[in-house]
Amino acid sequence: MEKNEKTKKKNKIRALVLVSGGLDSALAIKILNEQEIETTAIVFKSFFFNEKRAESVAKELNVNFKIVDFSEEYLAMVKNPKRGYGKAMNPCIDCHLLMLKKAKEIMDREGFDFVATGDVLGQRPMSQNIASLNLIEKEAGLAGYLLRPLSAKVLEKTIVEEKGLIDREKLLGISGRSRNVQLALAKKWNIKNYSSPAGGCLLTDKEFGKRLEELVEKEPGCDGNDVELLKLGRHLFQNKIKIIIGRDQEENRKMGKLAQKGDIVLEMENYTGPLALVRNYGEEEEGGLEKAIGKAKELVQFYSTRARAKTDVKFKKTCLRHRHLSV
Numbered sequence: 001m002e003k004n005e006k007t008k009k010k011n012k013i014r015a016l017v018l019v020s021g022g023l024d025s026a027l028a029i030k031i032l033n034e035q036e037i038e039t040t041a042i043v044f045k046s047f048f049f050n051e052k053r054a055e056s057v058a059k060e061l062n063v064n065f066k067i068v069d070f071s072e073e074y075l076a077m078v079k080n081p082k083r084g085y086g087k088a089m090n091p092c093i094d095c096h097l098l099m100l101k102k103a104k105e106i107m108d109r110e111g112f113d114f115v116a117t118g119d120v121l122g123q124r125p126m127s128q129n130i131a132s133l134n135l136i137e138k139e140a141g142l143a144g145y146l147l148r149p150l151s152a153k154v155l156e157k158t159i160v161e162e163k164g165l166i167d168r169e170k171l172l173g174i175s176g177r178s179r180n181v182q183l184a185l186a187k188k189w190n191i192k193n194y195s196s197p198a199g200g201c202l203l204t205d206k207e208f209g210k211r212l213e214e215l216v217e218k219e220p221g222c223d224g225n226d227v228e229l230l231k232l233g234r235h236l237f238q239n240k241i242k243i244i245i246g247r248d249q250e251e252n253r254k255m256g257k258l259a260q261k262g263d264i265v266l267e268m269e270n271y272t273g274p275l276a277l278v279r280n281y282g283e284e285e286e287g288g289l290e291k292a293i294g295k296a297k298e299l300v301q302f303y304s305t306r307a308r309a310k311t312d313v314k315f316k317k318t319c320l321r322h323r324h325l326s327v
Contacts, residue, residue, distance in 0.1 A: 013165050014038045016103055016112040021053030022132075023182050023194040024118030024150060029061050030189050031149040032116060040112070041065035042103055046074040047227040048202045053195050060193045068102055071224055078203065079216050088209030090201065092127035093136065100140035107145070114145045114160045120182075121151040121175040123197075130155075139291065150182070181298055202231070211235055219281040229258055229277070231302045236299070240281040243290040245299050246274040261320050264289075266296050269314040273304025292303070293317070 015032050019025045019041040027227040029039050041058040043065050045051040051067050058065035062283075077098055081091030089101050103115045119128055126132065133155070137146045137301070144159030147166065153173030161168045174181050202208045211230045217265055232251045246252040252275040259265055259277055266276040276296040280289060297315055301307050 009303065010212045012036075012038045014040070014112045015043050015114055015116050016107050017063075017100055017116045018103060018118070019043055019054045020049075021057050021195045021200050022118065022197055023186055023191065024120060024123075024180075024197075025054075026061060026118070026191050026194055027055050027182060027185050027189075028116050028118040028149045029063055030185070030191070032166070033063075037166065039063050039116075042099075042106065043067045044099055044102070045069040046071045048074070048078070048241055049200045053200050056193055057320055060191070066106065067275055068106075070098070071103060074098065075224060075227065078212075079220065079222075086126050086204070088204050088206045089205040089212050090209070093132055094126055095203075097136050099138060100142060101145065104141050107142075113165055113325070114147055114158075116147045117143055117151060118150060119148040121148075121154055123177055124174075147171075155276050187207075194225075201214055208237065215242075225258055225260060226279075229255065232258075233274075233277075234299070236295070238283075238292045238295060239285060239288055240283045241288060242279045242281065243292060243296045243299065244277045244279075245296070245303055246276070247303075251275075261322055263320045264293060264296075265318040265320065266293070266300055267316045267318075268300060268304065268307055269271075271304055271307035271310065271313060274300050276300045 015037050017025065017029050017032065017039050019029070029041065041054070041063050042193060043051045043054040043058065045067055055065060055067070066223050077094050078089065078091055082095040083093040084091065086092050100115065106112070107115055119133060121128060121130065121133065133148070137143055142145070147158055147160050148155060150172050151174050152161070152168060152171035154175050157168065160166055172181070208230060212227070214237060215226060216239060219226065226318055229244055233246045236243045244255060246255050255275055256265065257275050262280065264278040266278065276299065278292055278296050283289060301313050307313050
């Protein structure tokens with residue numbers, strides 16, 4: 001009996017499933033589990049989306065998960081995506097391709113039988129049309145070994161199905177943008193903890209996208225610290241100098257922690273109000289930095305209800321010589 005159990009465990013079909021925190025990837029796991037496929041979730045972390053929501057979904061579904069932090073590699077891709085952007089700064093095709101390449105590496109290294117995703121044919125016009133799905137699968141090196149359980153019946157049969165690793169008849173054939181089938185399945189399986197489609201990716205946010213586009217244009221070498229600052233405050237560029245004004249105490253605190261050597265931090269000494277961070281990305285105009293500091297002071301006073309009309313405002317200026325400022 002013990003030998004049979006060991007053989008059964010050894011021959012268990014194992015799938016690596018990309019999990020975003022949304023409903024579709026959660027359903028993909030449930031569909032595979034219904035066929036007794038052993039699933040492991042792969043959760044990605046970057047500067048533009050974190051792993052917390054996806055990790056929470058994996059825990060709710062009671063599956064093992066692996067966190068892959070590809071923040072730096074992802075940022076490099078976002079700056080210059082081979083296949084362009086969507087409506088904001090979202091490089092959906094290159095994004096999905098990079099994730100699947102990482103999944104392929106893990107599949108090969110750890111002996112998974114195939115990779116699965118929550119893709120639905122036609123749900124997203126840029127990355128989930130038939131041409132994009134085929135392109136991504138081929139370029140990721142997963143031809144025949146990438147299963148899309150929600151749309152399998154309207155897609156070409158995979159090697160996974162041909163080998164009998166999974167029963168195609170028990171997979172789904174969803175296509176298009178309607179969410180009715182998915183919502184019905186979520187109710188059936190009592191799946192509640194999921195985010196809205198694309199809800200966790202900052203790159204789909206048009207306002208954030210504008211900030212990022214401007215930053216990359218002004219400073220192509222921008223890094224993760226620069227991106228983290230994009231999530232905070234009000235932003236203004238004066239030539240190649242960035243001025244950021246905190247909107248509340250929590251943002252002031254976070255900005256202080258992100259301040260780096262070479263930054264200038266401005267605060268009012270005799271009134272409460274926002275913090276300003278001035279970062280120079282290589283301004284060459286004579287007097288440009290002084291002008292930016294003057295503008296930052298104006299904005300700090302303007303956004304302070306107590307100091308806006310005052311004439312006795314005093315400022316504290318900190319020129320950072322070390323990496324971080326404690327606020």
